[in-house]
Amino acid sequence: MGPLALVIEAPSYHALAAMIITVLMFVEFVRGKLSIEIVSLLTIAIIAVGLYFFPLEGDRATDGLVIAFGGFGHYALITICALMVMGRGLVVTGALEPAARFLERVFKLNLQLGLLVSLVIAFVLSMGVNNTPVLVLLIPIFATLASRGAMPASKTLMPLNAASLLGGLATTIGTSTNILVVSIATDLGMPEMGVFHFTPIVLAASLVALPYIWLVMPRMLKDNRVEDVQARRRFYSRLRIGEDSILKGRELAAVIPRLPGDIEFHDAPLGLLQPQQRLLMSGPHEALEEAIRMLRGEAAPGWVLDRIRRRSAELREDIxxxxxxxxxxxxxxxxxxxxxxxxxxxxxxxxxxxxxxxxxxxxxxxxxxxxxxxxxxxxxxxxxxxxxxxxxxxxxxxxxxxxxxxLPRRSKAWLSAGIMVGTVGLASIGVLPIAIASLLGAILMFVTGCVKFDRVGRALSGQVIVLVAASIAIGRIIDESGAAAWLGQALSLGLGDLSPALVLASIMLFVTLLTNFASNATAATVGTPIAFAIANQLGLPAEPLVLAVLFGCNLCYATPIAYQTNMLIMAEGSYEFTDYIRTGLPLVLIMVVTLSIGLAVTYGL
Structure with a gap:
C-alpha cells in the first residue's frame, strides 16, 4: 500500500464554526431541555447572523441569508409538505381502510407476525420503488391501525422506516442517493453498475439487521399515544338492522370477530337476526363509528341520516x-x-x-x-x-x-387512491422527480376536494418544517464552508496502516456521519471522490470503496434530519430526537460491520 499524506492544513474558521454549530445543535437536541423548534430556529438564526458579519470568502454579507433561510423554500421541504398533504387526503377519504383492515386481521392473529409481514412488505417494495413514496403510503395505514388497537404508531413507524431504508439500499434505483453515487463513480471512470449489482451483499446484511428491527427496536421505543378522556369514554348505541346489513339472517357470534376488538353487545338476542331488530352495543367513539359502518345498520332514524348526507353534498360541507x-x-x-x-x-x-x-x-x-x-x-x-x-x-x-x-369522504376514496398511485408511479419510474410528482398530487388533492384548503393545517407539522429548514441550512454551511472536504482529508490520515476491511468500515462510518448531520447529497458528492482517491493511493480496487460510500449514505437512522422519511414519521409517531439516536446507533453499527465484512469477502480484500 502506498503511504498517504500525513500533513493536513487546519480548517478555515468558517469550517471550524460550521462543525461547532453542528455539534452544539446535536447536543441540544439530545439534552431535550429546549424544544426541537427552538433549537432549529436558533441554529438558523446563528448561521444567518454569523454569515452576515463574517461572510464566506467571495460572498456578500447578504449571501449568508440565502444559506440560512433557503431551507424554507427548498424543494426537499416542499416535497415533504406535499407528501403530508397527500397522506392527509388518503386518511380523510378512507382510501386506505381496505389495506388497514387486512393488516388489522394479521395483527389480530399475532402482533409480532403482523409487524414482520409489514416490515417485509416495506423492504421488498423499497427495492423497486423509491422508499419515500412507499413510506408515504404506509404511514397513514399504521396510524389507522394504531387507532384501532393494534401496536402504537410510535412502535411501528420507526421500524417500518428502517426496513424501507434497508430495502432502498439493496438496488441502484432504491434511493436517489444511490443513483447519485453511481453517476459520480461512472464520471470518475468506473464501469456502470446494474440494478442488482450489490443486492446480495445487502440481503446478507439484512438477515442480521431485520431481526433487530423486528424484535428489538419496538421494545426500545415508548408508547407515545396521548391518552385523553375522550378515548376512555364508552358510548352506548341502539343499532337497527337494515335490509342490506351483514347481520341479516346471521348469528351475531359469526360477525363479532370482524368488528373492532373493543365493541361489546349487551343482551344480544339468540338465533338468526332479522331486519328491524335492534341491538344494544357499546364502544369508544371511533370503534363505534367503524362498527356501525361495517354492520351497515342504523344508529339513528334513516330519514335524518339521509337528510344529513344530502345536505352535505349540496353545501359541500363535511359531516x-x-x-x-x-x-x-x-x-x-x-x-x-x-x-x-x-x-x-x-x-x-x-x-x-x-x-x-x-x-x-x-x-x-x-x-x-x-x-x-x-x-x-x-x-x-x-x-x-x-x-x-x-x-x-x-x-x-x-x-x-x-x-x-x-367522517371520511368515502365517495372520493378511489379518487384520492388514484392520485396517490399515479403520483408514486410517475416518481418511481422516473417520469417526474419526486418533488414535482408530489406537488402535482397535492394540487390534485385540493382541486378534487379530497383535501379542503381550510383543513390543510392539520396535515402539516410545524416542528417538522423548522427542523427540515435547519437541517438544510446545516448541510449547506458544512458543504460550502469546506468542513466536509476537510473532514475527508482528515479521514485519509492513517488509513494506510489499516486492513482493507477497516478502511472500508472507516469510509462507511465517515460518510454515515456526514449523512446523519449534513445531507445524503453532501455525503455522496464529498465521499465518492475521496473514496476513489484513497483506493488509488492504497492500491485497492475502487469499486468496494465507492460502495462503502453508497452504503454509508443510506445508513441515516440515527437522527431525524438525516433523511426526509425520518422527518415524515416524526410527527405521526410523536418521536423525540433521542428516539432516533437510541434505536438508530445500534442499527448503524450492525450495518457497518456486516456490510464491511460483505464487501471484504465479495471483493477478496
Whole structure:
C-alpha cells in the first residue's frame, strides 16, 4: 500500500464554526431541555447572523441569508409538505381502510407476525420503488391501525422506516442517493453498475439487521399515544338492522370477530337476526363509528341520516361527529331520544350516549319502550353538519366538548387512491422527480376536494418544517464552508496502516456521519471522490470503496434530519430526537460491520 499524506492544513474558521454549530445543535437536541423548534430556529438564526458579519470568502454579507433561510423554500421541504398533504387526503377519504383492515386481521392473529409481514412488505417494495413514496403510503395505514388497537404508531413507524431504508439500499434505483453515487463513480471512470449489482451483499446484511428491527427496536421505543378522556369514554348505541346489513339472517357470534376488538353487545338476542331488530352495543367513539359502518345498520332514524348526507353534498360541507354534554339547564333531561325531537328540530343524529359513573342497563334508566332517559352529565355522540350541531348545542343547552371528528369522504376514496398511485408511479419510474410528482398530487388533492384548503393545517407539522429548514441550512454551511472536504482529508490520515476491511468500515462510518448531520447529497458528492482517491493511493480496487460510500449514505437512522422519511414519521409517531439516536446507533453499527465484512469477502480484500 502506498503511504498517504500525513500533513493536513487546519480548517478555515468558517469550517471550524460550521462543525461547532453542528455539534452544539446535536447536543441540544439530545439534552431535550429546549424544544426541537427552538433549537432549529436558533441554529438558523446563528448561521444567518454569523454569515452576515463574517461572510464566506467571495460572498456578500447578504449571501449568508440565502444559506440560512433557503431551507424554507427548498424543494426537499416542499416535497415533504406535499407528501403530508397527500397522506392527509388518503386518511380523510378512507382510501386506505381496505389495506388497514387486512393488516388489522394479521395483527389480530399475532402482533409480532403482523409487524414482520409489514416490515417485509416495506423492504421488498423499497427495492423497486423509491422508499419515500412507499413510506408515504404506509404511514397513514399504521396510524389507522394504531387507532384501532393494534401496536402504537410510535412502535411501528420507526421500524417500518428502517426496513424501507434497508430495502432502498439493496438496488441502484432504491434511493436517489444511490443513483447519485453511481453517476459520480461512472464520471470518475468506473464501469456502470446494474440494478442488482450489490443486492446480495445487502440481503446478507439484512438477515442480521431485520431481526433487530423486528424484535428489538419496538421494545426500545415508548408508547407515545396521548391518552385523553375522550378515548376512555364508552358510548352506548341502539343499532337497527337494515335490509342490506351483514347481520341479516346471521348469528351475531359469526360477525363479532370482524368488528373492532373493543365493541361489546349487551343482551344480544339468540338465533338468526332479522331486519328491524335492534341491538344494544357499546364502544369508544371511533370503534363505534367503524362498527356501525361495517354492520351497515342504523344508529339513528334513516330519514335524518339521509337528510344529513344530502345536505352535505349540496353545501359541500363535511359531516362531523362531536361529543356534547347534557347540562343541568338542558330540556333533554329525563327525555329519551325518540321523545326529544332532536332530529326533527335540528337535523342532527345522536348515534351514542355515554353515562359516567353508572352502569348502563339499570332498569330505572330506561323508558317503557326500552330507551335510555338522559340525565345531567351524559355525553352524546352527535353527527351532523357543523352549523346544525352548533344550533343544537345552543338551543338545547349542551356543552360541546373537544374532539370534533370529520367522517371520511368515502365517495372520493378511489379518487384520492388514484392520485396517490399515479403520483408514486410517475416518481418511481422516473417520469417526474419526486418533488414535482408530489406537488402535482397535492394540487390534485385540493382541486378534487379530497383535501379542503381550510383543513390543510392539520396535515402539516410545524416542528417538522423548522427542523427540515435547519437541517438544510446545516448541510449547506458544512458543504460550502469546506468542513466536509476537510473532514475527508482528515479521514485519509492513517488509513494506510489499516486492513482493507477497516478502511472500508472507516469510509462507511465517515460518510454515515456526514449523512446523519449534513445531507445524503453532501455525503455522496464529498465521499465518492475521496473514496476513489484513497483506493488509488492504497492500491485497492475502487469499486468496494465507492460502495462503502453508497452504503454509508443510506445508513441515516440515527437522527431525524438525516433523511426526509425520518422527518415524515416524526410527527405521526410523536418521536423525540433521542428516539432516533437510541434505536438508530445500534442499527448503524450492525450495518457497518456486516456490510464491511460483505464487501471484504465479495471483493477478496
Amino acid at each position: 362531523v361527529v362531536v361529543e356534547m354534554t347534557v347540562t343541568a339547564d338542558s330540556r333533554l333531561l329525563d327525555r329519551t331520544l325518540p321523545s326529544s325531537g332532536i332530529a326533527d328540530l335540528h337535523g342532527v343524529a345522536v348515534i351514542g350516549i355515554h353515562r359516567p359513573r353508572t352502569v348502563i342497563g339499570e332498569k330505572d334508566r330506561y323508558s317503557e319502550g326500552g330507551d335510555l332517559r338522559m340525565a345531567e352529565g351524559d355525553v352524546l355522540l352527535v353527527m351532523g353538519l357543523p352549523r346544525d350541531l352548533q344550533d343544537f348545542a345552543r338551543s338545547d343547552a349542551l356543552l360541546q366538548l373537544e374532539g370534533m371528528r370529520e
